[in-house]
Amino acid sequence: MTKYLLTVDYNGGDVDTPMTEWEPQEIKAHMDYYRALNDELTKSGELVELHALTGPELAKIVVSDGATAPVVTDGPFAEFKEMLAGYELVDVESQERAIEIAAKLSAVPGPGGVPLRQPIGVRRVMDASDSLD
């Protein structure tokens, strides 16, 4: 088994409309889709953890030289759309399976039930398994 980090940023895929402007039932369908997918990954034993992150309003950047007081600022961050919004850590048989899960995440429905085609980052987690044979 290999761990992959699947990342979602604030890039809404094909849709730019903020969620507060969707129809309420479209929001519900969107949430239900994620919930069903997560249930499926929990049951299959592949989901390690998933977290949504708070947005830029609560984000900080800390810089320190280790001696004087750290400098804490509210930014600058990458463009909003590129900022990490959440992630799922999955433990799967193959990279193909990680990509399959990422594709499901990407196809989460948006307004009108149309898949958002949100870009999902797929990053293999480093481990010690390949280091010494």
Add this chain to the structure above:
Amino acid sequence: MTDTPGLEDLLRELAPQVLGVLVRRFGDFDAAEDAVQEALLAAAMHWPREGMPDNPRGWLIQTGSRKLLDQMRSEQARRRREAIAASLETGGEVPDRDDTLTVLFMCCHPALTPASAIALTLRAIGGLTTAEIASAFLVPEATMAQRISRAKQRIKASGVPFRAPDASDWTQRVRSVLHILYLIFNEGYASSTGDAVHRVELSAEAIRLARIARRLLPDDGEVAGLLALMLLTDARRPARTGSGGELIPLSEQDRSLWDRALITEGLEILDDAVAKGAVGEYQLQAAIAALHGRAARVEDTDWPQILALYGLLERMTGNPIVSLNRAVAAAMVHGPQAGLRELEALEGQLKGHHRLSAVRAHLYEMAGDPLAAIEHYQAAAARTASLPEKHYLTTRAAQLRAAARR
């Protein structure tokens, strides 16, 4: 821990009692606590196969003592070990006293951070394993093990004697205990991290611990108040989320789903506590929860009484979140504009807090100003760290927008 019905309950009930005996006998809280955990695991393995011993408590004390002796490696410890081994040979008398209360005071000692006290209480009083506690808080087991170990080191370093607190700081120490139990309940009920709104285990654990505390401190009105508050709040759990897991606010809950048995029990405990006098903050919160619990329909809610109780609570605690709730009650009694005026005074203390935005949005919605409501729902959604709450606030804004389009 086990699949044998009743066994786990028995083990968990005996855990703090056994710990109390071992600490008195050996004086080392840290090592004794580890030994109790090992004894519990041993019991969970052996008893289902070999049958329950005649005296389960005695068995656990003996086994825990042996584990402790095994741990003692130093010269000095060996001398003590021989002495104690001799006493064990001569029948190993099992003291009758129950030190659970003293253990509880130790675990909730003010020298500990709340996170450490919570973990230690769940293990030493609740009888949960480190793995179970870790999974309830969604952290790795090694992290939780370290947190518990450091908590015990800290107790050792602080030199707290293993005895109930003196009369001089009794009240403050009871407050610490109640605060920790309240935090455990809240963690389960509000679930500040993670995806699920309810982690059933933690609120159930907190209620179980509060029942133990009430048994040990039957004359303390605040202990009873806290238990009543937990029961009355937990009674609403089945109505608090919809089929898809979404949050449903109190005013829109299907009250037929509320757990009547819990409400009845909570009301009885509260009435009993109030009759004893000396009203405290947990009793007041329970009294507010009781007024909601007594209202068969949302329009039957006794808001003037709730407003008065929040006023008392505000004066007692000075907590701005209480003031925020009082503003909601004021809006229900005197109208949304009155509530909005009260919020002005909180701007300084709660600036940027998502609850302030959420309440403001709610009051603007009540006042028939959907555009202002949408703006504040959005601001609240952007700042909350709770995912279910974010979904709720986002949906609320979307509903108002959709209504405005029609």
